Amino acid sequence: MKNRLKVLRAERDWTQARLAEELDVSRQTINAIETGKFEPSLTLAFRAARLFKMRIEEIFQDQAGGDPEGQGDLQAT
Amino acid sequence: MMEQVKTSGNGYQSRLAAGTMRLFWWASAWVAATAVMRFGPKYFWNGTMLLTAFGVALDVAIGIGLILAHKSYLANLDELQRKVYLEAFGITAGVAVVAGVPLSLLDSLGLISFHVEIWHLIIVMSLTYVASIVYGTWRFR
Numbered sequence: 001m002k003n004r005l006k007v008l009r010a011e012r013d014w015t016q017a018r019l020a021e022e023l024d025v026s027r028q029t030i031n032a033i034e035t036g037k038f039e040p041s042l043t044l045a046f047r048a049a050r051l052f053k054m055r056i057e058e059i060f061q062d063q064a065g066g067d068p069e070g071q072g073d074l075q076a077t
Numbered sequence: 078m079m080e081q082v083k084t085s086g087n088g089y090q091s092r093l094a095a096g097t098m099r100l101f102w103w104a105s106a107w108v109a110a111t112a113v114m115r116f117g118p119k120y121f122w123n124g125t126m127l128l129t130a131f132g133v134a135l136d137v138a139i140g141i142g143l144i145l146a147h148k149s150y151l152a153n154l155d156e157l158q159r160k161v162y163l164e165a166f167g168i169t170a171g172v173a174v175v176a177g178v179p180l181s182l183l184d185s186l187g188l189i190s191f192h193v194e195i196w197h198l199i200i201v202m203s204l205t206y207v208a209s210i211v212y213g214t215w216r217f218r
Binding site for chain 1: 088089156157214216
């Protein structure tokens, strides 16, 4: 699974530690997600979507393919 | 697109630090209680049954506290660290069975020069657990 966490974080000039604090996880977890070593749970993905005010599929993309538009609206509220 | 979200200290790190300290104190208390249970009858109260029973009860009670503190510690970990700990538990349980059964068999057949004690298994499990956590943490660093 690819993700845009690093880009979104850079746009806000946040460190990994700052993002970790916002998502209530360890900095190591943010690093592991950004480098693709660890895939977050749906709960954490929703939390990230809420934080960045984006849809989950705008942050996380399944590398196996498929049309994200066809998967319904996963907007975090 | 700078956005101000909550800025309330690092909640996760604070919780983790508090949980680690709580676990440390419970573990220290349990080690102390186990030492009292082990050496008390011989060195402190000369085998008095009532005090020995009290020592055992205290050790079990603190042991239960340690288990609950450990459970609470795991519940407060984030999902990556919980995965690391889960894998460490799995490896430790596997090593305990794989190492424990043959060693016990070798001991009962008299094929090894020392007598296998439960402490040997606990030491092997402890070292395996710590090594597994270190490896898991390094893997996701």
